[in-house]
Amino acid sequence: MPLLRVTVQDGLNKAQAFASIIPYLDVLEPNGTVISESQGDVVSVLAAIPLVAPGSLKIKVNGTDIVPLLGLNPATRSRAGRTTAWSCSAANPVGVSDLIVRSAPIHQLSSNTVTLRLEGLGCGAHLITIEGTKRVGSIPNEVTPDCLVDDLMDTGTANGFAIHIFTPAPGEQVASGPVHVTARPATGCPSPA
Numbered sequence: 001m002p003l004l005r006v007t008v009q010d011g012l013n014k015a016q017a018f019a020s021i022i023p024y025l026d027v028l029e030p031n032g033t034v035i036s037e038s039q040g041d042v043v044s045v046l047a048a049i050p051l052v053a054p055g056s057l058k059i060k061v062n063g064t065d066i067v068p069l070l071g072l073n074p075a076t077r078s079r080a081g082r083t084t085a086w087s088c089s090a091a092n093p094v095g096v097s098d099l100i101v102r103s104a105p106i107h108q109l110s111s112n113t114v115t116l117r118l119e120g121l122g123c124g125a126h127l128i129t130i131e132g133t134k135r136v137g138s139i140p141n142e143v144t145p146d147c148l149v150d151d152l153m154d155t156g157t158a159n160g161f162a163i164h165i166f167t168p169a170p171g172e173q174v175a176s177g178p179v180h181v182t183a184r185p186a187t188g189c190p191s192p193a
Contacts, residue, residue: 016048016111023150024052024150025154029044102114129155130155
């Protein structure tokens with residue numbers, strides 16, 4: 001696959017850009033990420049989308065396309081603010097923030113990426129699928145069998161984890177020796193089959 005990936009890192013700041021002579025879509029993050037409820041329950045998403053039509057993008061979280069729920073047009077390059085996009089239950093709203101689509105034809109400069117942050121997914125396995133179609137004029141419609149043609153769909157996974165401890169209470173002093181702990185693993189939205 002002729003894909004150019006450029007990564008620049010300066011301390012805590014990191015930027016990536018992708019270029020290709022053929023349409024290509026790859027979800028790079030999350031990639032089997034384990035997120036902890038106690039560490040903020042935030043999933044960062046990064047996808048490479050060189051020569052993918054930005055207006056065709058579907059961003060699915062556990063099977064739900066969040067783009068129309070946010071009322072966004074991914075063909076625009078503007079940022080989306082923090083919004084509660086969807087919920088698997090009324091008690092578990094999911095926040096979507098920093099959704100940015102950067103895409104341009106082959107002769108223009110662009111990072112050719114989709115980035116966003118998801119917060120509040122809860123425990124369990126979560127599938128983040130991004131799909132699209134090729135940018136008009138990007139490759140000939142008739143290709144030889146030797147050419148690699150990407151299906152322009154990819155999925156990343158994140159797994160939420162938490163244990164709720166009931167006893168001992170936070171800060172409670174206990175006698176030395178064996179300590180009886182009462183806890184249960186947290187549950188969340190199951191991934192679709």
